[in-house]
Amino acid sequence: MTDSTPKVFISYSHDSTSHKAWVLQLATRLEGNGVAVTLDQWDLKIGSDLPHFMESGLSESDRVIVVCTDEYVKKANAMQSGGVGYEKMIITSQIMKDLGSNRVIPIVINNSTFEMPMFVSTRLWLDFSNGNYEESYRQLISDLWGESVQPRPPRGENPFNRRPIAVDTVVFDIPENFANPSLDSTVTFNPTLNNGKYWVGAGDMAFELSWSKCAKGSIWIYNRQESIHSLRIPSNITSIAQINNAECSSFYNVEDSTSLKEGEVAVLQNINGYYLALKIESVLYRERNIDDKDELIFSYSIAAAKSTSLTHHV
Template structure:
C-alpha cells in the first residue's frame, strides 16, 4: 500500500467581493476545485458560521502562512481602492503585506467580471501579474497555470545553465559550436507552430519540454516536401495535420 505524501498542503485565502449570487457561486466552484486538487482553501462560506467573527476571519488575509487568491471583479477593484466593506478591510491588510515585501508573490490576482481592457485593478495590485478567468472557453489553461503556481510545479522549468561557448576555444571553433548547437533546433513551447530552415538542419528537431518533449526526424522527399519518421524512441505515433506529422 502506498503511503500518502507527508508534504503539507499549500494554504490559500480567497478574497473576493460579494457582487451577486452568480459571482459568489463561481468563487465557490473555484474554491471547491482547488480543494479537490490538494489546496487547503480558506473561504468565508465554509469558515464563518452564524454569529462568527468576520474580522477574525479576514485577518487571515494578513497571515503569512496563506497565499491569497484575489478574485478581481470591477466591484472588488472599486471597493478595495475606496476601502469599503469587507473587501476594503482585506485590501488594507493585503496592501500592508505587499508593501512589506515589494517582491512578494503572495497575492495572486485573477480577473473575473471585469470587462474593461486593460481590466480594472485596485491600486495596491498595480503592476502585478494576473490571470484572466473572464473567458470560460479559455479558463482551463488559466486554471492549470494557477494550480501549478500554487503547488510550485511550473510548466516552464528553468533550463540548466551551460558553459561559456567562447571559453578555451578559437573564434572559429566557438562560431561552429554556436551554429551547430542542438538547441538551435529545439522549440520548448508546448503549443503553437514551429518553423526552421531544413537545408541547415540535420533532420532532427526537438519539440516540447520535460515529459512532453519529443524528437521529430525528417528526411527529404523532394524539392517541396519531407518524410517524417516514427523511428525516434520518444514518439509513439504521428498524427498528420494539414500534411505535417505531429508526434505524440
C-alpha cells in the same frame, strides 16, 4: 515541488449568488488539488467575528487570491468599509512589508475593463474569463504548488571555455563545386558525383558530409568521415529552429550510417566541437532517362561559438 500544503485565502466581493457559486467552485477545485483554502462560505460561522476571521485567515495563509470583478475593483478603490475594504487594508499592509513578495495573486472574472484595484495594480494577474479559464487554472495550481508551467532550460557552460574534441584542425582540399562556406544555407547537388561528398562551413567549422542513394524520397548519410565526431537523429523534430540543445539525451546516436527521408533532420558534431543541423528538403532520383541528374536538396545551419542551440541560427 514543495511537499508542504499551500494555504490560500480567497478575497472576493459578494456581487451576486452566481458569483458566490463561481468562487465556491474554484475553491472546491483547489481543495481537490491539495490546496488548503480559507473561504468565508466554509469557515465563517453565524455569530463569528468578521474582522478576526479576515485577520487570521490572511495572516495564516501562504498566498491570497484576489478575485477582481468590476464590483470588487469599485469597492476597493473607493476606500469603502466592509469586507472588501478591510481585507484590502490588511493585504496592503502585508504587501508593504515585503514589496518583492508574490504572495498576492489577482485573478480577473466579470471585469469589463480588466482594471485592477490600485493596491494590486502592479501585480501580474490571471484571466479567468471563459475562454482562458483552464489555462489560467493550470498556471494557478502549478504556481501554488511551486511547479513551473514553462520550466527554465538547463544552463550550459560558457561555449568559449569548451575544449575542442581534437587538438589539430583537419584541413581539406575541398573541390569548389562541392562546398558551401556559409554557416546557414540550402544546398542542391547530385549525390552520385564526387563520391557523394559535400563540404559546408570552413576552417574549424567545416563539415564533410557523405551521402549515397537510397530508396525513393530518402538518402543515406554517413558517420565515417575523418572530420565528423558524431551523427545523431533528433526525436520529434521537424525544423532546425526547434533544436535548443544538440546534446539532448533523447537524440539517438548513429554508429555508421542511417537513411533520412524528406523532412527529417540530423545533427552532426565535427571533431573541433561545432554543431551542425541539416534537414532533407527534397530527394529526386531520375533513372529512366540517362541525361537526367539525381538531385539532393538540404538546408543546414552551423551554430557559432560551439553553441549547442540552433534556435537563433536560421
